[in-house]
Amino acid sequence: MITRIISGVIGIVLAAYVIQEGGQTFSIAAAVLAILAWFEYTRAFSHRGGSPALFSGLLGIGGMLYGAYMGQLELILLALMGSAVLALITAVLMRGDVSVPDVCVSVAGICYIGLPFAHLIMLRALSGASYVTPIETFDLGTAMIWVMFIGTWSSDSFAYFAGRAFGAHKLAPAISPNKTIEGFVGGLLGTVAAVAGLGYLLQMPLTHMAGLGAVIAILGTLGDLVESLMKRYAGIKDSGAIIPGHGGIWDRFDSVLFTAPLVYYYTIYFVLH
Template identity: 85%
Template sequence: MITRIISGTIGIALAAYVIQEGGTIFSIAAAILAVLAWFEFTRAFSHRGGNPTLLSGLLGIGGMLYGAYLGQLDMILLALMASAVLALLTSVILRGDVSVPDVCISVAGIVYIGLPFAHLIMLRDISGAAYVTPIETFDLGTVMVWIMFIGTWASDSFAYFAGRSFGSHRLAPAISPNKTVEGFLGGLIGTIAALVGLGYVLSMPLTQMAGLGAAIAVLGTFGDLVESLMKRHVGIKDSGAIIPGHGGIWDRFDSVLFTAPLVYYYTIYFVLR
């Protein structure tokens, strides 16, 4: 537990620095996390004898993140299309070593990991009204990234403690036996409360923030369950051990893969309009 707390504290401090800096530093950090998550993803599916196309994923994810950094949606689509074609060509050229299921898993993984991190970069780069707080004045992109991370962390934390304290009804026993309905409800209520509190401090519409909090809790839980389903399929407990006491990058960002696009589109369609 001490190791988990220490590594978590260091991680939050690093995240705060990267989020506040934004720009190239934020994009590089996102790219490093995405590449590490991709390595963990391909290694996980290799446990069952599969052979995902590592190179096509690196090129596709790298291209999508570079397109997000430049703000060029066409480049993101080009990188996605090119990586899918490369994966298919690899299956043809290396027939017998890269199977059709390997290609399908590879393309799905590129979309599953690459696009959410691209949305995260684009979210941080959104410009708009400044928000004044007792701590600092934040631009729109910074505020929304913080809202996304705080909401996701709140969902995980409140669900964990509510599940430990009151959990008795399994939420998805075939996928993740430790998750409970009570934990989910605790995470839902806690996330709504956290975002309403942030909305009050930032003078944002409280009803919308409550709805966003509920959506983050639901999609964050689904993100966690999706990763749990994949890990159960390939027969592993953790995706890695790069973060002491927390597992791998994929383990830590499984919910963010769902909540980052959510908050991006919320910002585009509700905050900027």
């Protein structure tokens, strides 16, 4: 537990620095995390005997993140299309070594990991109104990145503690035996309160922010369950051990893969319009 806490504190400090810096620093950090998550993803399915298209994924995810950094949707689509075609062509050229399921796993993984991290970069790059708080003045992208991360962390933390204190009914026993309905409800209520509190601090509509908090909790939980389902299929417990006490990058960002696009589109359609 001490190792987990220390790693968590160090991670939060590093995240705060990267978020506040933004720009190239944030994009490079996102790219490193995405690439590490991709390596963990391919290793997980290789553990079951598969052969995911590692090189195609690196090209596709790298291209999507570069497109997000440049603010060019066409580059993101080109990288996605190109990497998918390359993975399919690889299966044709290496028939017998790369199966059809391998290609499906590869293309799905490129979308599953690359697109959310691209949305993360685009979210941080959004510009608009400034938000003056007692702590600091935040631009739009910085404010909404904090909303996304704090909401996601709140969902995980409140669900964990509520589950330990009150958990009695399993939420999805066939996928994640430790998750409980009571934990999910605690995570939901805690996230609504946390995101609404951020809304008050940032002077955003409280009803909208409370609703956003609820959806963050729901999608964050589903993101966690999706990763658990994949790991159970692959026959592994953790995606990696790069973060002491926390597992791998994929383990830590499984919920963010779902909540980052959510907050991006919320910001585009409800804050900027």
